[in-house]
Amino acid sequence: MKKNEYHHGNLKEEMLKIAFDFIKEQSIEKLTLKVLSDATNTSRSAIYRHFKSKDALIETMIIEGFKEFDNTVSPILKDKSIPLKKRFFKSGEAYINFAIDNPNLYKLLFGKRYAHIREEIINLKNSNSIGFSSLQDAIKEGQKVGLLKKDNSFNKAILVWSSLHGLSTLIIDGFMDIEKNYKNLYKDLFNNLLFGMVTNKIRLASVFK
Amino acid sequence: MKKNEYHHGNLKEEMLKIAFDFIKEQSIEKLTLKVLSDATNTSRSAIYRHFKSKDALIETMIIEGFKEFDNTVSPILKDKSIPLKKRFFKSGEAYINFAIDNPNLYKLLFGKRYAHIREEIINLKNSNSIGFSSLQDAIKEGQKVGLLKKDNSFNKAILVWSSLHGLSTLIIDGFMDIEKNYKNLYKDLFNNLLFGMVTNKIRLASVFK
DNA sequence: TTTATAATGTAAACAATGTTAACATAACTT
DNA sequence: AAGTTATGTTAACATTGTTTACATTATAAA
Numbered sequence: 001m002k003k004n005e006y007h008h009g010n011l012k013e014e015m016l017k018i019a020f021d022f023i024k025e026q027s028i029e030k031l032t033l034k035v036l037s038d039a040t041n042t043s044r045s046a047i048y049r050h051f052k053s054k055d056a057l058i059e060t061m062i063i064e065g066f067k068e069f070d071n072t073v074s075p076i077l078k079d080k081s082i083p084l085k086k087r088f089f090k091s092g093e094a095y096i097n098f099a100i101d102n103p104n105l106y107k108l109l110f111g112k113r114y115a116h117i118r119e120e121i122i123n124l125k126n127s128n129s130i131g132f133s134s135l136q137d138a139i140k141e142g143q144k145v146g147l148l149k150k151d152n153s154f155n156k157a158i159l160v161w162s163s164l165h166g167l168s169t170l171i172i173d174g175f176m177d178i179e180k181n182y183k184n185l186y187k188d189l190f191n192n193l194l195f196g197m198v199t200n201k202i203r204l205a206s207v208f209k
Numbered sequence: 210m211k212k213n214e215y216h217h218g219n220l221k222e223e224m225l226k227i228a229f230d231f232i233k234e235q236s237i238e239k240l241t242l243k244v245l246s247d248a249t250n251t252s253r254s255a256i257y258r259h260f261k262s263k264d265a266l267i268e269t270m271i272i273e274g275f276k277e278f279d280n281t282v283s284p285i286l287k288d289k290s291i292p293l294k295k296r297f298f299k300s301g302e303a304y305i306n307f308a309i310d311n312p313n314l315y316k317l318l319f320g321k322r323y324a325h326i327r328e329e330i331i332n333l334k335n336s337n338s339i340g341f342s343s344l345q346d347a348i349k350e351g352q353k354v355g356l357l358k359k360d361n362s363f364n365k366a367i368l369v370w371s372s373l374h375g376l377s378t379l380i381i382d383g384f385m386d387i388e389k390n391y392k393n394l395y396k397d398l399f400n401n402l403l404f405g406m407v408t409n410k411i412r413l414a415s416v417f418k
Numbered sequence: 419t420t421t422a423t424a425a426t427g428t429a430a431a432c433a434a435t436g437t438t439a440a441c442a443t444a445a446c447t448t
Numbered sequence: 449a450a451g452t453t454a455t456g457t458t459a460a461c462a463t464t465g466t467t468t469a470c471a472t473t474a475t476a477a478a
Contacts, residue, residue, distance in 0.1 A: 029238075
């Protein structure tokens with residue numbers, strides 16, 4: 001991109017990049033078209049040549065954001081070179097770290113306002129999409145090898161997900177300063193959760209070894 | 210309030226009432242001063258005679274909202290005529306029902322944007338404020354009578370709270386249509402959570418009776 | 419009762435917001 | 449070289465929260 005060119009050359013991608021940089025520090029509500037136009041030296045309406053609306057740009061961010069999120073969680077769950085229990089622990093840790101490192105993006109991904117986009121992504125056939133089916137698969141694997149009790153795997157995945165989601169959102173929304181102690185809280189949560197899910201046999205043989 | 214009076218008579222309280230009615234159906238972001246002024250037959254700037262700003266009105270809503278929230282959860286936890294396990298179950302159920310019945314209010318109470326108000330309320334001395342210390346007290350009670358393991362009660366309370374918070378927010382933010390099955394999910398969550406918290410003695414004697 | 423003062427309303431104007439319409443220039447196709 | 453498409457600008461809109469100057473009513477003091 002040269003300076004005196006009338007056409008920017010790569011405005012769409014640069015605006016997305018700027019938007020992602022922006023929500024590293026500020027909430028999505030504070031992202032205005034002026035922020036984007038100032039940072040790209042264009043006018044406030046230039047964005048409309050590349051996105052149907054401001055919301056359309058945000059929807060693109062959500063699609064990209066879920067790819068990034070899935071890339072930090074799913075690979076760990078799928079890595080069969082790691083013992084299953086450790087995979088659960090590490091992926092949950094990665095989940096919470098992602099939320100803490102990208103609080104505004106995380107809330108964008110799991111908030112209500114753009115729920116329709118999330119659900120569209122989830123319903124893409126043959127696609128893990130947001131990491132949920134990776135979790136469900138790992139739970140099924142645990143049930144098959146006799147580690148976990150044979151309950152409804154979808155419900156169990158929701159249970160695990162909601163515990164991680166709850167701790168993550170309490171932390172990033174500033175609930176009672178728990179962020180400073182989040183590692184211990186996560187360990188507690190993980191142990192409690194896993195302990196309730198393992199079979200009696202495993203439990204008696206000591207779960208945490 | 211008569212019709213042709215220049216002064217409204219009760220504008221502050223009526224605006225609050227209208228605002229609460231509004232967020233029963235719509236998110237707080239959609240509440241505008243025009244909504245309030247139209248509903249009260251006043252001008253858009255009339256509100257400034259009763260609140261310093263729009264945010265000040267919302268802060269008042271949060272204070273009221275936490276009273277309501279606390280009133281639906283804490284009394285159950287404190288009612289010693291009910292067995293402790295049942296108190297835990299019922300109060301968690303009330304927690305989630307509150308979130309489902311008042312999703313926009315719930316998100317207002319626990320969101321980041323007004324975290325400073327929530328933390329102010331929490332830090333009021335000798336005040337349960339938002340129900341958290343009721344939970345912590347109930348956990349301590351459980352530890353005293355030998356039902357629950359003697360871990361750090363604050364951390365355990367956070368653990369319980371985050372599980373309820375996670376399930377509640379996933380439900381109200383439309384995650385994977387889980388709302389239709391929320392009662393079973395709550396039972397699962399409760400059993401799993403309690404099972405990890407009770408003492409070995411209780412566990413062997415059957416937890417859920 | 420009159421009169422001063424405080425309380426509570428309105429109207430008009432602001433800047434900032436997302437968006438659209440009319441227009442201008444660059445880039446690409448043929 | 450000419451026509452078409454892509455990509456930018458400027459100007460205008462309605463809507464937003466907020467402030468200022470003014471108007472009316474209510475209250476208290478004289």
